[in-house]
Amino acid sequence: MQNNNTQAVVRDDAPLPIPKPTRSAWLAVLSVAVGSFALVTTEFLPVGLLPSIAAELGVTEGVAGMLVTVPGLVAAFAAILVTIGVGKTDRRYVIWGLTATLILSNLIVFVSPSFPLVLAGRALLGIGVGGFWAIGGALGNRLVPPASAARATSIIFAGISLGTVAGVPAGAMIGELVGWRMAFFAAGSLSVLVLAAQVWLMPSLPTTQALTFAQLPALLRVQKARLGMLATLLVFIGQFAAYTYVTPFLSQTAGLGAKAISALLLIYGAAGFVGNLIGGWAVAKSVKNSLIATGVIMGLSAAAMPLFGTGAVGATVLIVIWGLAFGMMPISVQTWMFKAAPHAMESGGAVFVSTAQISLASGALVGGVSVDHLGVSSAMVVGGLFGLAMAGVIAAWARDDGQPLGKLHAVH
Structure with missing residues (x-):
């Protein structure tokens, strides 16, 4: 006689519930x-x-x-x-x-x-x-x-x-x-x-691990990461050499009033938000091309300000284009660095942050020296040239998959 009393079978391979925050x-x-x-x-x-x-x-x-x-x-x-x-x-x-x-x-x-x-x-x-x-x-x-x-x-x-x-x-x-x-x-x-x-x-x-100085160079040992650090240095210097002094430029060269400048800076921020979304799409296609596009768009739009940004219409158009590049910049650089050395980002993250902040500070300093000696328009040109230099470095030394072509030598 067959026993119809069956017991529930617990499967060892049953998926565990995913905890929700x-x-x-x-x-x-x-x-x-x-x-x-x-x-x-x-x-x-x-x-x-x-x-x-x-x-x-x-x-x-x-x-x-x-x-x-x-x-x-x-x-x-x-x-x-x-x-x-x-x-x-x-x-x-x-x-x-x-x-x-x-x-x-x-x-x-x-x-x-x-x-x-x-x-x-x-x-x-x-x-x-x-x-x-x-x-x-x-x-x-x-x-x-x-x-x-x-x-x-x-x-x-x-x-x-x-x-x-x-x-x-x-x-x-x-x-x-x-x-x-x-x-x-x-x-x-x-x-x-x-x-x-x-x-x-x-x-x-609480944490059980403490970072030591010996762990910091981990990021610098990766060739592709070093190329990314150089790109970060160039594009951040370029951005902040020009952007730090965009308000004096719009006031003195473009002849805009305070309210118009505030509106343009708001437009710049809005364009940056859109650029951030575009950057997310671009890096999914090609991180290399996203970086090149960021450098070229930022470089050309900033450098063109003294030529075509001397009136309200020209300044507005260039500010929008520049803002798009500014929005693309952080996600392009950060994605490159993560893909270059995902295993070293925790220990080397502080080094990357230091590089970005030194570049930001250096850009503001370079722009300030240029403004005091050559006039406010010169900061736009200097910043634009640094942005274009970043695009050139990536175009010359990076493969389509983000791998550098070979040993990275000093840029002349």
């Missing part, structure tokens, strides 16, 4: 993303306020450009020193501390009566920017389950991208309405809210 986890991610937005927005605030700052503090516009140069240089060292210095400290406390430097920096700038004190406040910002770029981007992997890590990371970097394209027009608009100091006060107020949200929402993020 909680609402509090997503709110923690959002607090980091808004923090990244506040940091990057503050970093670029002076670009849209340069003439007003220079006039009130009694310095040239080239010297005022140091407000972009100095935090970039400090950030370059902070990316390495903060990453190593925090050791195994709970990353929650590290992020709180970096956000606190942002609050203090904006407060110092808001109340300081002299350029040296304002510059000191901006230097403090560099610690927050460098530390966050090196540490904050990796938090998405820890705040949510692995299946949602990519989405969390993209949200955090969206804050960085939005701050990059929105910081300048936001600062210019606030500065036009209520003065340049209030732009920094607004950024500081936002930072207070961000810190409160992070203290409330972020869970404990």
Whole structure:
């Protein structure tokens, strides 16, 4: 007689349920993303306020450009020193501390009566920017389950991208309405809210590993990554040699008023957002071609400003084209570096951040020297030439799959 009583069979190969992130986890991610937005927005605030700052503090516009140069240089060292210095400290406390430097920096700038004190406040910002770029981007992997890590990371970097394209027009608009100091006060107020949200929402993020100086050169040992670092150096110098001084150019050479300039910077930011979307599509097709297109479009549009951007129509057209290239730039460079050395990005990430920040600071410095000695139009040309040089380097030495053709020699 057959026994009809059967037992349920448990299959060992049955798929395990994928854990879903909680609402509090997503709110923690959002607090980091808004923090990244506040940091990057503050970093670029002076670009849209340069003439007003220079006039009130009694310095040239080239010297005022140091407000972009100095935090970039400090950030370059902070990316390495903060990453190593925090050791195994709970990353929650590290992020709180970096956000606190942002609050203090904006407060110092808001109340300081002299350029040296304002510059000191901006230097403090560099610690927050460098530390966050090196540490904050990796938090998405820890705040949510692995299946949602990519989405969390993209949200955090969206804050960085939005701050990059929105910081300048936001600062210019606030500065036009209520003065340049209030732009920094607004950024500081936002930072207070961000810190409160992070203290409330972020869970404990202990770590068992500490980065050492011996691990830093990992990225530099990869030939394709070294080519990417050179491209980063050239395109960031070019971008910020020209962009740091775009407001004085639009005012002095194009003859535009403050409201028109604020509108153009807003258009530039909007074009940058579109460019970021285009860049995502372009790198999926070919990272090499995306980088070349970024360098060529940015280089030509910036260099053409003194020729065709001397009126409202020409300036608007070139600003839109330039903004598209600016939006493509971060995703093109970052994708190249990740594909070049995915195994070395965690240990070498601080080195890459330092390279980008040194390039940013150097660009503002090069542009400032050019402005003070050759006039504001020269900064546009110098920046454009650096962008074109980046496109030439990638076209000459990179394969279609991103592999360098051979040993990379000095560029002459």
